[in-house]
Amino acid sequence: MRATIEVIGLRKRFGPTLALDGMSFTVQPGQVTGFVGPNGAGKSTTMRVVLGLDAADKGRALVGGRPYRSLSDPLRHVGALLDAAALQPGRTARNHLLWLAHSQGLGAARVDEVLELTGLSGVARRRAGGYSLGMRQRLGIAAALLGDPPVLLLDEPFNGLDPEGIVWMRELLAGLAGQGRAVLVSSHLMSELQDTATQLVVVGRGRVIADTSVAALLSAVSGDRVTLRTTAGPAAATLLEEAGASVEFLGQDTLRVSGLAAEEIVGVLGAQAVPFSEVAAHRATLEEAYMTLTRDAVEFRAGREVTQ
């Protein structure tokens, strides 16, 4: 089976709410793909449609090239974490997983493996009703991994995790993608996905705003701004402007330079022996990139609405 998720032109209306408005993207194997957007953007609905839990009014969703409902052993094809709070509180974690495993022809040995993998072995015989949200997230991941599926869909897996849990989750997701799986992870906090996602599908109001690699997004948003610290501000500014840069004074000794790369700035100043103590290229965070993208989308929509 191809480890992919294909979402093709999904449209879904709930009464007056248009939850999905032509949602389309593909999730590739070997990557953690972040699925981000503000509350109500349509992330959960998309995942529910992919998993056959909601029917789309239009469009198609395929897992490994096939609709979810046509998969005979779904847990072996796709693992999902949708709502970690949805557990039978009286059941122990191990029994919960055993029940799921048996329904798919999987044995107890696999249950113990996923308990180990998610760090739950020590508490596996406790009732899940007493679990913290973080432990429930781990149990949800354990359930998603039971069938060793090539495709994973995780809705807000970072919810309720403490900082240590967040690091653990990032490493787990990167490891799963490193094994060649397609991993789709939704979040409304871009910062959670920093250092984890390599691809991003950014959504707003039921459609895709951007579908890009994280590296391309960060370099596009970082631009070519460089911060320069020098005690010879005016001389440096003159030289750099002559070399084609634009220069802005942020303080007496601090200049923001654009239009030249950091190495070129060092070259220009070095050639004329102009002293400087720091040349730092600006690097955007994922959060900044997200704000830029979603702000543009809002402006675009506002403009379109006015002209309609």
Ligand SMILES: Nc1ncnc2c1ncn2[C@@H]1O[C@H](COP(=O)(O)OP(=O)(O)OP(=O)(O)O)[C@@H](O)[C@H]1O
């Ligand atoms: N069962 C439902 N009945 C009515 N409206 C719904 C239903 N499910 C989702 N919606 C609406 O569809 C829109 C998309 O919701 P969805 O939960 O998919 O967004 P989301 O991006 O996952 O948001 P969040 O980050 O808050 O989870 C929202 O306006 C939501 O209120």
